[in-house]
Amino acid sequence: MAPPLELSRRRFLTGAAALAGTAFLASCAGLPGGTSARTLQFWHLLSGADGVTMSGLIDGVNAAQSDYRVRPTVLAWGEPYYTKLAMAAAGGRAPDVSIMHASRVVGYAPGGLLDTWDTARLAELGVDSSTFTEAIWRKGFIGDDLYSVALDAHPFILMYNTDICDAAGVLDSDGKLRPVTSPEEFLEMARAVAGASESHGLSYGYLGDGAQMWRLFYTLYTQHGLEM
Incomplete structure (x- = not known):
């Protein structure tokens, strides 16, 4: 779902996940061929089954509208990914949106490498505290600002016979x-x-x-x- 024109791309989606989420970090460019659609550069580290699921989600978003196109780049999981993400953000060449673990947010946000989410706009799109458990939603905040919106979580559960x-x-x-x-x-x-x-x-x-x-x-x- 595309943001309205008065809402900048950086304000539309910003942050990193809980456990995994998305962050907008850089400016958008138009698609080749002179189309008016904007391209959202999306970095993530998902491979295997979760990578297949993410590809399906991206294909669905791209097919559902013509205002923008999501262009994903898959990088190696772990330190190589986070090192490239930090260097790209610091150098002004970051992707528009990226995935990171919630534990990384506290290191990226204070240095200005991440923007905050526009919580009012998210609420208009049906994403607010009622969408998540309280612990997962609050995990995305640093102070009063929301930097992270979770894509998934890894709870421990107890099963018994x-x-x-x-x-x-x-x-x-x-x-x-x-x-x-x-x-x-x-x-x-x-x-x-x-x-x-x-x-x-x-x-x-x-x-x-x-x-x-x-x-x-x-x-x-x-x-x-x-x-x-």
Whole structure:
């Protein structure tokens, strides 16, 4: 959806994601051939299945209107991407919109490498705090300014076998896990489940990489009210 003429491109979409979002960083240029449509340069680091999904979204946006065209560039994930993004922004040659992890926003925004979102315009387009959980929406703010609008998030969820947990006596009257108020109580519950299953009472994760371990540690650490 294109912004009105009185709204600059930099004000229409600005920021970086939570977990991943988009940021407008530079000026738009017209398309070759003398068309009036503007080109939005879009950098992202999505490959694999998420890259296919993003390509489909971009194709849909380009096909839905003729005011502008989104032109994506896919770069290598990690430090090479963020180094190029910072250097391009500092040198005045940044893409119009880009994706970054929310943890990076606090390093980019104070240096003037990102603009703020126009929250009033976003609300007109149906994007506001009601669209997200409170924690994800607030993650995009630095002070009173919104720099980041999340494309996705990576929550940890707890799944349990209701038959085994029922046999272990750890379900409430609604068939859900009883509330746990301490680590000791959680371990006691896991031991009861292990006894009922005659095997493991608790397992973690679907990926054994360092990023998953870090996310879990960071989650538990900050639940104590601590900050990194």
